[in-house]
Amino acid sequence: MRRLFMEPIGIFILAMLCQVYSCASNVSDSVERIQYASVAGEEYLQGDKLDTNLDDKVYFDFDKSTLDAEDKNLLEQYLPAIKKAKIVRLEGHCDERGTREYNLALGERRALEVRDFLVVKGVSGKKIRVVSFGEEKPLKSASNEKAWAENRRVEISLY
Amino acid sequence: MIRFFLLSIMLVSNSIFSILEIEILKGSDNLSKIAFVPFGIEDGVEEDYGEQISQNIEKNMLLFGEFENLDKNEMLSYPSSEDDFFYRDWKVLGVDYSVIGRVNSVNALGNLNISYSLFNINRRIKILEGEIVGGEDNIEDISKIISNRIYEQITGLRGIFDTKLAYVINSDVDTYQICISDIDGKNEQILFTSKSPIMSPDWSPDRKKIAYVSFENGLAEIFIQDLKSGDRDSIQALGMTNSAPVWSPDGKSLALVVSFSGNPDIFLYSISNKRLIRLTNHYGIDTEPSWSPDSKKIIFTSDRSGSPQLYEINTKSKRKKRLTRDGNYNARGRYFPDGKSIFFVHGNDGNFQIAIKKLSSRYIETLTSTSLDESPTISPNGNIIIYATKDGSNGYLGGITLDGKARFSLPVKNGSVREPAWSPLIN
Numbered sequence: 001m002r003r004l005f006m007e008p009i010g011i012f013i014l015a016m017l018c019q020v021y022s023c024a025s026n027v028s029d030s031v032e033r034i035q036y037a038s039v040a041g042e043e044y045l046q047g048d049k050l051d052t053n054l055d056d057k058v059y060f061d062f063d064k065s066t067l068d069a070e071d072k073n074l075l076e077q078y079l080p081a082i083k084k085a086k087i088v089r090l091e092g093h094c095d096e097r098g099t100r101e102y103n104l105a106l107g108e109r110r111a112l113e114v115r116d117f118l119v120v121k122g123v124s125g126k127k128i129r130v131v132s133f134g135e136e137k138p139l140k141s142a143s144n145e146k147a148w149a150e151n152r153r154v155e156i157s158l159y
Numbered sequence: 160m161i162r163f164f165l166l167s168i169m170l171v172s173n174s175i176f177s178i179l180e181i182e183i184l185k186g187s188d189n190l191s192k193i194a195f196v197p198f199g200i201e202d203g204v205e206e207d208y209g210e211q212i213s214q215n216i217e218k219n220m221l222l223f224g225e226f227e228n229l230d231k232n233e234m235l236s237y238p239s240s241e242d243d244f245f246y247r248d249w250k251v252l253g254v255d256y257s258v259i260g261r262v263n264s265v266n267a268l269g270n271l272n273i274s275y276s277l278f279n280i281n282r283r284i285k286i287l288e289g290e291i292v293g294g295e296d297n298i299e300d301i302s303k304i305i306s307n308r309i310y311e312q313i314t315g316l317r318g319i320f321d322t323k324l325a326y327v328i329n330s331d332v333d334t335y336q337i338c339i340s341d342i343d344g345k346n347e348q349i350l351f352t353s354k355s356p357i358m359s360p361d362w363s364p365d366r367k368k369i370a371y372v373s374f375e376n377g378l379a380e381i382f383i384q385d386l387k388s389g390d391r392d393s394i395q396a397l398g399m400t401n402s403a404p405v406w407s408p409d410g411k412s413l414a415l416v417v418s419f420s421g422n423p424d425i426f427l428y429s430i431s432n433k434r435l436i437r438l439t440n441h442y443g444i445d446t447e448p449s450w451s452p453d454s455k456k457i458i459f460t461s462d463r464s465g466s467p468q469l470y471e472i473n474t475k476s477k478r479k480k481r482l483t484r485d486g487n488y489n490a491r492g493r494y495f496p497d498g499k500s501i502f503f504v505h506g507n508d509g510n511f512q513i514a515i516k517k518l519s520s521r522y523i524e525t526l527t528s529t530s531l532d533e534s535p536t537i538s539p540n541g542n543i544i545i546y547a548t549k550d551g552s553n554g555y556l557g558g559i560t561l562d563g564k565a566r567f568s569l570p571v572k573n574g575s576v577r578e579p580a581w582s583p584l585i586n
Contacts, residue, residue, distance in 0.1 A: 063466065063488070096549070097511055099491040099504050099533050100358055100578065101403045101416070102460055102467055104379060105423045105444040108400050112421040130421065131378050132400055136356035141552040143531060 050158040052081045058114060060152045062097065065109035067117055075117055078156065082123055085158035090114050092132040093139075093155070095148035100134055107132030114154045179324070179344035179556065179569040179576065183224040187563025191255040191313065193220060194229040198260040199239025204271065208262045208298065209239075212273060215302030216258060219320045220310065222343055223543055223558065224565030229254050241276060241285065249280045256280065258309060269295040277309050287312045299345075314562075317540040323582040324536075324545070325350075325360040325369055326556070330574030337371055339386070339582075344569065350384055351391065360580045361405050369580075370404035370413060381415060383430075394428060396435065404428075405449050414438070414448035414457050425459050427474070438472060439479075447491045451498050458482065458492040458501060469503055483516065485523055491534070496541040502526075504533050513546045515561075526559050536581040545569070547577040 058071040067075075082088055092107030111130045119125045140147035195217035198209035220226050229252055238244040239261045249257050260275035270292060277287040289308055293301045300321070307318025319342060328336045335357040340347040351357070355374035362369055370383050379400045384391045394401070398417035405414050413428045417435065425438040425448045439445040443463035450457055456471045463470075469482040469492040483489035488506025495502065495515075505514035505523060510530040516523045526544065535546040545558045554575030558567045569576070 096531060097509075098467070098488060098506065099447060099460070101447045102444065102462075102490050104358070104400060104402055105416070105418065105446045108418055108421060108423070109444065130399060133356060133374065134358075136358065136374070143549060143552070 050081065050085055052078065052158065054078055054081070056156045057153045058156075059149060060110055060154075062095065062148070062152065063106065065106060065113045067113055071114075072117065075114065076121070079118075079121055079123070081158060082118060082156075086127060087159040088118070088123065088128045089157045089159065090128060090130050091155040091157070092130070093137060093151060093153050094135045095151040096135045096138060096143065097148065098135075100136070104132055104134030104136075107134045110152075110154050114156070179326075179340060179347075179571060181222055181343060181558070181567050181569055183221075184566040184568055185564075186224045186227065187560060187565040189563060190225075190227045192227050192229060192253055193217075193313075194234060194249055194252070194254045194257040195220070195231075196234065196237055196239070196257060196259045197231065198262050198273070198275070199237075201261070201263040204262050204264045205295075208271065208295070209260075211298055212260065212262065212302050212305070213258065215299060216306045216309065219303060219306035219343070222320070222567075223560055224567050225314075225560055225563055244276075244278065246278070246280055246283050249278075254280050256309075256313060260305075265292060271295060271301075273301060273305070275305050275308075277312055314542075316542050317584060319538045319540055319543070319584070322539060322584060323362075323366070325362060325580040325582070326576050327357050327360065327371075327578045328571065328574055328576050329554070334574075337369070337384075339369070342581075348386075350386070350389070351382075358578065359403055360578060362580060362582045363406050364408060364410040364583050366582050366585060370406065372402045372404070381413075394433070396426075396428065403447050407450055408452060408454045414450060416446045416448065425457065425472070438474065438477070449493045451494050452496055453498060458494060460490040460492065469501065482518070483523070484521065489514075489523075493535065493537065495537060496539060502535050502537060502544060504535070513544060513559075526561075527557065529557065532557070534578045536579050538581055539584045545579045545581060547579060549575075 054077055055074060058074055090111040092111030094103035094107050111132060115128045115130055138151040140150050195213045197213045200206060200209040217228055221228060233252060235248040238259050257278045257280060260273060263272040265272050272292050274290045276285055279286045287308060291301050291304060303320040306320045310318040322342045323339050324342055325339045328338055333354045336352045337350045337357050337360055338347055353373060353375050358372040360369050360371040368383055368385050372379050373382050379402045381394045381401045381404045382391050396417045398419045399421060400418040403416040412430055415426055415428055416423050417426050422442055424440055424445050427436045427438055441463050443461055445459055445461045447460040448457045456473055458469055458471045460467050461470050466487040467490040469489050470479050471482055472479045486505055486507055490504050492501045492503040500515055500517045502515045504511055505525060512525050512532050513527045513535045514523050514525045529548045531549045532546050535544050537544050542562055543558060543560050545556055547554055548557045554577045555571055556569035556576055556579050
């Protein structure tokens with residue numbers, strides 16, 4: 001029987017990803033105050049959400065997590081802002097079709113695909129936070145191709 | 160004769176009305192007709208009890224569309240003992256079974272002695288009789304026990320009227336609640352309310368705890384909540400995503416999914432020593448584990464072949480076997496209580512439906528006809544599947560009986576209901 005012990009990479013990424021997010025009550029139109037807290041509750045830091053004039057979403061095909069040329073193009077435009085940001089938050093989502101837990105994993109895949117692209121382009125992996133909400137937070141609640149296409153997304157936010 | 164003393168273990172309910180209510184859409188293919196005769200009462204017993212008990216039993220037995228009843232007004236007689244019971248009175252009305260009974264007072268403390276009999280009209284024999292002693296406050300529970308006995312006698316399957324359902328309610332954009340209720344939707348309790356999504360409820364085998372996934376801290380985290388105290392514990396697996404908890408049949412561990420660095424795999428988590436043991440190790444997505452009834456195997460979803468398919472792994476030898484090959488989406492498998500078949504979500508031409516498959520055969524049988532069906536859960540007697548589906552933007556629960564193909568739905572009065580989880584039997 002192999003016992004799990006956290007591989008070094010696991011510990012490294014864990015430390016990064018222990019940061020969790022919760023909205024503070026103080027929200028204005030352009031600047032959203034957010035609070036980071038570690039899961040263990042040891043560490044708190046605050047940051048302002050940075051505004052860019054770019055679309056903050058990349059979209060995916062059903063049951064796929066690959067980036068197409070259009071997505072990569074958008075991310076390229078984002079790069080200067082991303083490089084300036086302290087924290088890059090990538091939130092993966094799916095449409096409602098298929099099973100919830102599988103979609104949770106698929107949403108994570110999608111966010112990681114964006115992270116990997118950014119890292120290849122020279123963004124430090126240390127400042128990237130990845131979270132998946134699977135199919136739990138759709139943008140559109142309708143059940144049609146258009147709504148599904150909008151819901152299969154990774155949202156990028158910079159802090 | 161069966162004698163039964165009921166302890167009064169009533170759960171305190173947080174809400175007074177039930178959110179779910181079962182509506183029969185289509186009865187079984189071969190409905191048996193049952194006459195539920197109002198129970199007789201002894202002098203001194205409150206008059207309503209006789210009728211209340213027979214009505215409760217009737218409601219229970221008709222719950223899933225498996226039987227039809229004889230209208231009380233059509234009955235030719237209202238016998239409450241075997242001496243007054245004449246088979247021809249029921250045969251002429253096309254009745255297959257009759258239930259009669261009597262409520263007697265035991266003492267001034269409100270204890271009742273309820274005797275009941277079940278007759279098979281076609282065979283002209285009494286097939287069941289029993290007696291229960293319990294308090295006036297427990298009429299509903301007593302009725303459930305009698306209903307279970309009658310159901311068992313007629314169908315040969317375990318009665319499930321005292322089982323419960325856990326589910327997630329999403330009442331508006333950012334209100335998520337995990338709830339439990341009796342299987343008929345009554346006595347709903349809200350276990351936890353959050354502004355962030357809640358997923359994947361699963362009952363401990365002793366029905367005392369529920370494990371689920373909550374995003375309240377910003378990432379998918381697994382909690383175990385004690386139903387009596389309400390205490391919640393995060394299991395602190397500390398992956399990037401921690402999800403899909405399912406209790407082992409002995410209640411000592413959970414199978415669950417942890418994605419440490421973006422690669423979800425199946426792990427076993429020991430509840431006593433909080434240790435994780437890795438079960439799968441593949442760069443693809445491995446998720447949605449569930450135990451075989453004998454605890455030897457775990458079924459799971461993996462996209463290692465390029466699309467989500469079901470596999471099973473032996474927890475000791477770690478030997479894996481692919482279970483589904485037809486179609487490009489077969490996910491969230493669960494074993495039947497006999498361990499010989501599985502049920503799961505089957506994608507077919509863009510529709511996602513509930514399907515079953517014998518492990519010994521390749522043939523997949525689709526049970527449902529709506530297009531966004533998911534999260535199937537099976538009754539402990541293996542005869543009824545409840546699943547989540549959607550109508551417009553509202554999620555509701557659907558149900559189907561496997562022997563008679565009766566169909567029913569459990570609409571929610573407010574918001575969307577999803578992820579039903581059927582409790583085990585109490586033993």
